Amino acid sequence: MNLTAVRVITVLELRQRIRSTRWKWSALALFALISAIVFASLYLATLDSGTYTEWSRELLTIALGTVLFVGMIGAPAISAATINGDRREATLAVVQATPITAWELTLGKFLGAWLASLIFIVLASPYLIWGVVSAPSSIGFSILAIVVTALLLGSYCAIGLGFSALSTRPTASTMLTLATVLLLLVGLPAVFGLALPSTQREYTVVAADYRWERSPADSDTAPRSTCVDRPQQRTFTHSERIWWLLTPNPVLIVADTLAAGTPETHRYWGFGGSPSVPQDGARVLSGARSGEMIAAARCGDGDFWQMRERYESRFVGRNWYIGLLFTVAVGAAGLLVAARRLRIPAGKLPKGVRVA
Numbered sequence: 001m002n003l004t005a006v007r008v009i010t011v012l013e014l015r016q017r018i019r020s021t022r023w024k025w026s027a028l029a030l031f032a033l034i035s036a037i038v039f040a041s042l043y044l045a046t047l048d049s050g051t052y053t054e055w056s057r058e059l060l061t062i063a064l065g066t067v068l069f070v071g072m073i074g075a076p077a078i079s080a081a082t083i084n085g086d087r088r089e090a091t092l093a094v095v096q097a098t099p100i101t102a103w104e105l106t107l108g109k110f111l112g113a114w115l116a117s118l119i120f121i122v123l124a125s126p127y128l129i130w131g132v133v134s135a136p137s138s139i140g141f142s143i144l145a146i147v148v149t150a151l152l153l154g155s156y157c158a159i160g161l162g163f164s165a166l167s168t169r170p171t172a173s174t175m176l177t178l179a180t181v182l183l184l185l186v187g188l189p190a191v192f193g194l195a196l197p198s199t200q201r202e203y204t205v206v207a208a209d210y211r212w213e214r215s216p217a218d219s220d221t222a223p224r225s226t227c228v229d230r231p232q233q234r235t236f237t238h239s240e241r242i243w244w245l246l247t248p249n250p251v252l253i254v255a256d257t258l259a260a261g262t263p264e265t266h267r268y269w270g271f272g273g274s275p276s277v278p279q280d281g282a283r284v285l286s287g288a289r290s291g292e293m294i295a296a297a298r299c300g301d302g303d304f305w306q307m308r309e310r311y312e313s314r315f316v317g318r319n320w321y322i323g324l325l326f327t328v329a330v331g332a333a334g335l336l337v338a339a340r341r342l343r344i345p346a347g348k349l350p351k352g353v354r355v356a
Helices: 003-017 022-045 052-056 059-079 082-088 092-096 102-117 119-123 125-134 139-166 170-199 250-260 277-290 304-312 320-341
Strands: 200-213 224-237
Touching (some): 022 059, 022 119, 059 102, 059 119, 059 125, 059 139, 059 170, 059 250, 082 092, 082 102, 082 139, 082 170, 102 119, 102 139, 102 320, 119 125, 139 170, 139 250, 139 320, 250 277, 277 304
Antiparallel strands (some): 200 224
16 A cells, blocks of 8 residues: 555645635634533533532533534534545546555545544643543543544544445435434434333342331321331343443443543442542443343342442443444444445446546
8 A cells, every 4th residue: 555645645635625714714613612612511510509620520521522522513524525526526537547546545535534523622622631630530541532532533534435435415425424423323322212121021039028017096106117028020121132222322432431540430329429420421331231130129238229339330431442343343334335436447337426
């Protein structure tokens, strides 16, 4: 592979996007939007009884969340018209006529789109640095969460590149890329929620049965209770059978990354302090992977709730790389499709696709 050819295509892609002065105003508007969200959250957090310390613990989450949501919209817009847009302008065939391979052209266009999408992280870098310093998670995992966000944006750019090669219209490829991103963000969790009732099963477990003894009407003594362990029929949900539907969710991926580096990540019953937002999100994913514990509280079993918390939190910080690998694999499939559609000679072209 000729790295010089890849670099030339990457530079051309970047120059094509910044050849007008409008991108400067767009970047300024985006920075203003990120700043407004950050300082509005600070104002709302300290409006009543909140403190700056409590808000600063969530600053990295706020900044990364803003970058992620803006990037999920911006990355498809940047990459989804890369190939079919050049075909419509009759510039793609000129490049293909040079001694450049399909993979070199694909990687060059991908790197150009990915580097352009990283402008979202660059614009938010002051708040990201501020958040890394004040976040409850370690500096290493905080930086890793930023890297994971960048890899997610790169994967979405690769998906857009694949649809740009498949579709002849930039609008259609953009909508298909957005639909795929929304499928990962909202669609698969919705499928998880719809499929959850189908995983419910009934089990017989021994549980505490409390019986209250009523006091006489003319007595001042408080009612007494007796506890007997009895077999009971209860319904439990096996979410561990479909938990993988939640792993590609970008919000849960970033949340689990931050939770992996947070001290005392596991939120036990009755102690451990107030968890951060990433810890809550990571615990949701961990609880889905663990499934319900097939047991119930017995008489005098005061440790049951702590045991259940430990059981449901055992996978906190151990799921983010699975979702990231899945997303990267989908992006790699997009690059493969783009490289195959850029091969020359092209053979049979779809209807409406021009050669030059």
